Amino acid sequence: MDNMKEKIFIAGTDTEVGKTFITQSLINAILHCDKQVFGLKPIASGAELIEGQWVNEDGQKILDLTRRSPGFAQISYKEVNPLTFEPAIAPHIAAQEAGVELSISELNRLIQFPQSEYLLIEGAGGWLTPLNDTETYADWVEQKGVDVILVVGMKLGCLNHAMLTVRDIERRGLKLRGWVANFVYGEMNRSEQNLDWLTKNISAPCLGVIPFQESSDLQDADIDTASGLLNLQILL
Template structure:
């Protein structure tokens, strides 16, 4: 990485599972970062699942990230791999006859740092989601080498998922820079106890606590950004 690139901010967003709110957090984080950085952009290296929108096959996560950005970038950079089927990336890629090349994804992220001041990279699924028969999202995160923001979906089982994911992140030599508590289950018991437990165990900043909302608006979410991100 060049000195110019090292001065730019890039963050890798992962989650304890799929459906825990990574895109909500990533878009809200872009809005928060835009208060400190002129050009912010999101990146979804691998998106699985498309729908027909205005006559074009598109992924809703990618659309949301682009809407939250403050600058436009070539689509081949902010979403290098777009797969039709909403299944695990390794299956979706095989069905589409596509090979997911981690080196290419890293090159796209590096190119984005030349076009923006802050880049939020949203992973697919959970941290160890398969990208091929031999590589996972953890391999991509390791190749990128970015600080990691962990989104914890507060529901039964989240403590185990959060601790396992944290262990996997640190085992790759990556920095867990912070975490987000997202209330995805309105009926979960002892939610505050779960948050307190994870604050004690993770020993990293709680960047945001997101209340349960049927239709969450990323612009309304409050983030306590680490100083290094401002």
């Protein structure tokens, strides 16, 4: 019997907007509520060879947190990140160079949604990241009918990036459960005015505002802090 309550895709307005950090923070917050949660990062580019296996740093972070969830202590890396490419480039180009098919059908073949109360799926790059010449990651999310949380990287230009993404999510008939403002790039000029505009123009609620993290080497304490700033009432 399927006991899964929520399936949520974590999208970003661009690459390097902190999707992994927000996904970690969401997983951590759900764990603190004594709920079972599984984190997936189906596609990752940029990896190193560890004991004969390509491992992506972000995928490993998601795995480490997921292993803290009841019933998932022994899961393998490939269960969290089945498609891993060595160069840190667009996934469809990395797949072509590796001679690997990257498509909706291949994602469906490789990805098994585990039995879990909550499933968080971290995307790759921005919302419309290509899988191949004709399909995007967003097409797969649409086929699966998965709800979306959007991570907005707060910087000059984010209003346009955010609204283009929101409108495409809505155009596909998907539910935007909420969005997170992440100051991953540091301080932003007129940040309050930008936050106010996004709050008024994105119909979904803001789940949290995450300040800039001084260290690039984020620790459990940083994740705990960010988790405490997220409003999970809409999810739990």
